[in-house]
């Protein structure tokens with residue numbers, strides 16, 4: 376069976392569903408979906424005394440059918456179930472009509488008007504819309520969603536939180552302001568059970584905020600029905616074989632050199648953060664090639680070797696270009712030297728902004744023989760593609776793929792559910808991290824970590840996957856230990872990253 380970590384587009388899910396109907400009656404799938412939803416609901420209610428009521432929201436399509444099937448199973452097993460239709464039940468599609476008959480034969484009851492004072496639900500099942508949502512949710516259904524989002528009980532979304540685009544993780548037409556109806560709405564679920572296959576939109580952009588904890592139910596479909604997928608969720612197994620155990624007989628030269636090109640006047644801290652991260656992520660030696668006056672030394676990290684960029688040989692180390700680089704003429708000229716160097720190169724921040732506005736630098740990047748790794752946040756990505764930030768966020772997977780292909784470089788598009796893309800179209804969505812990373816310097820830390828792994832001879836794809844995973848996991852560990860997410864500073868990530876990296880190496884190389 377395809378792993379739950381493999382991601383499928385809505386089109387691919389439709390293709391699988393269609394193929395499945397050839398071998399099993401479509402209602403069978405809906406029954407299995409309803410069973411999976413009911414089973415998950417029971418798990419979420421395990422500690423509940425069974426006294427309260429489950430509210431089941433039914434929309435106009437087969438997502439509503441799944442919900443009706445779940446409702447009848449829960450009602451038949453003793454739960455008090457209230458069904459609320461956001462549509463005319465008579466117009467439900469055929470499969471959902473079957474589920475409706477089963478619900479009508481069950482003890483479930485229909486509730487027409489949900490009063491704002493109603494707030495003692497044990498659980499809400501969201502069966503309003505699934506992958507068939509085609510336009511923003513507005514009007515009465517949007518008002519219903521606003522009511523649901525203000526409840527404090529678990530909300531289990533069936534297949535997709537209603538209102539969310541299953542491919543992109545955007546709220547459908549979130550940017551559209553619908554006159555008279557306000558902003559488009561989406562269910563903010565605490566949990567989502569998604570059917571047939573996992574979906575990118577549940578894990579990136581708004582997906583992590585609106586889908587909550589995601590469980591996948593393959594509805595018992597055989598693997599042969601699933602097309603090959605070029606998208607998956609990040610996980611340690613994707614880079615575990617690259618985790619290097621250190622031999623006793625080694626020295627600092629065994630672990631490579633990193634040079635951070637940046638640190639313009641007033642922005643030295645960015646370069647220091649990247650360099651400190653590189654040092655604590657295993658690089659043998661770390662230099663800061665400052666483009667203005669050379670930083671004398673880093674008092675807190677005297678191991679860092681500070682040089683003037685003008686005196687630095689860019690062919691002597693893996694380069695992390697961008698942290699605090701600025702966009703001056705000097706910055707441009709030193710970046711040109713870095714692009715020309717035959718060494719691994721991480722391009723972040725102002726290095727990306729300079730490349731975005733000059734085709735000569737873009738040509739230089741494209742003509743590189745050594746590997747490059749780009750680490751844009753959405754606004755830097757927008758500049759690289761000459762489009763708006765909201766268009767980048769509207770389809771993060773497409774944006775990351777486009778940049779990777781345009782510049783022939785592995786690209787990390789940062790943000791909630793960072794997207795790592797390869798020039799060949801492969802995409803991985805990261806699963807670690809939290810709002811603690813929304814702090815100045817977190818990007819500098821990530822670029823320094825990327826540089827350190829590349830200096831230690833990690834292949835660029837595995838280096839990108841590992842760096843993003845470690846960076847997010849460090850933030851998760853800080854929050855789990857009671858620090859943050861509010862107020863975490865980028866510097867605090869650095870020792871955590873080192874700890875997680877060493878834990879992974881020990882686990883990978885401990886005797887079985």
Ligand SMILES: NC(=O)C1=CN([C@@H]2O[C@H](COP(=O)(O)OP(=O)(O)OC[C@H]3O[C@@H](n4cnc5c(N)ncnc54)[C@H](OP(=O)(O)O)[C@@H]3O)[C@@H](O)[C@H]2O)[C@H](O)CC1
Nearest residue numbers: 404405436437438504505506507508509510511512534570
């Ligand atoms: N087919 C099966 O047996 C299985 C399906 N699965 C579940 O089905 C959904 C997909 O079902 P589908 O009917 O294609 O779509 P939805 O239920 O998501 O709803 C689409 C209907 O909603 C209308 N629509 C779309 N946008 C809006 C809106 N903003 N406001 C109001 N109505 C809207 C749309 O009608 P239009 O023609 O007006 O566009 C559709 O009627 C899937 O997600 C699963 O939950 C099972 O997983 C497997 C078995």
Ligand SMILES: [K+]
Nearest residue numbers: 501504533535
């Ligand atoms: K739903």
